[in-house]
Amino acid sequence: MDWNYWSYLLPDLLQATQDTLWMVVISTIFTILIGLPLGILLVITDRNGLLQQTWLHQILGFIVNIGRSLPFIILLVAITPFTRLLVGTTIGTSAAIVPLTVAAIPFFGRVAETSLREVDSGVVEAAKAMGCNAWQIILKVLIPESLPSLILGIAITIISLIGYSAIAGAVGAGGLGDLAIRYGYQRFETPVMVVTVVLLIVLVQLIQWLGNTLAQRLTRHA
Template sequence: MSPELLRLLVVATGDTLRMVAIAAGLGTLFGLPLGVFLATSGRGELFAAPWANRVLGILVNATRSTPFIILVVAIIPFTRLVAGTSIGTNAATVPLTVAATPFIARLVEGAIREVDAGLVEAARAFGASPLQIVLKVLIPEALPGIVLGLTLAVVSLIGFSAMVGAVGGGGLGDLGIRYGYQRFMPEMMAAVVAVLIVLVQAVQTIGDRLARRLNKRLRHA
């Protein structure tokens, strides 16, 4: 591979990492409280609001069930409103964030629902408020599961970031399509795939180790 192609690969990798980091950060910022609410707003739960829970659940499911490439095209007007353009790395973070938020919300909801209900009842018996129960019982106990969920979300975002290359989103996907496919350069396509595999493996390894460490800390607490 020539130095110029290697430079393009490094730049594209940086763009992909930036897209994924921003989307994961914003997706967690929006998805974490949404997931907590979904897990605690059912009938008879801490923040009982069955109608709100049902409506938000439908919206989350609708977004998650939309294929990502269709979602990218469908929200182009919103992407232009937020990013000022519908192409490029900055624009790509908008659909990535929209896709990540409900995905993370459901993962957080699932992790919180795995927490032993007896712990919640014990906290209630000691007079803890619903917010205190969420912050001091549910989230700490569910943290290993949440970390694993976020790891899965980041891995999925790496794959989604490659898809946005098909619509001018930049990053490794765009590089693979423009050089590997359109210019018939199999070595570039192979390099892009190899980098994506390394990124996914690194994220999964870090997430697994962090979750195990948090789990051990909870057991010894």
């Protein structure tokens, strides 16, 4: 394959990378907005939690476990009517954001729950002794104290979303996964497959490095 071929393919590579970033960034935003409150609820409604409601904790835990147990490719197809209801189509990057978010929310919810549970109970008890209510403890103790761990959890979630986006590309969602299928698999153009894999690896390494760096800085400042 000569330079003319790659110059012809370059716009597709750039567009596919842009589509992947768009899907991952938007779905990450929605995942954090919904998944973090879910993780907080799982912690504060548990036994001996700030707002103990074990029945609610069990229901939320059951729903989260169902969401985490479904393979993404099955979830992608299963919520097709819901996707069409929200965005009016089941094909393209905008449509892919829906199943990506639905798949990532329970995952990040558990990650957030784990991070919040790592907060020293003595710090929480001290806040209670100072007269802080549940809302103040959540905002001023639980989240700030668990922030480095939450940052690492967000990085892991983004990496998972990058993998999910590649799978979504196999069913017409666009992005690097779609490019790899159309050129690398269907047309047997192995170099294209290699390039898309390298781009995905670079994205993953960059996200993990940023997550580790930010978490370390927050830990030093704590």
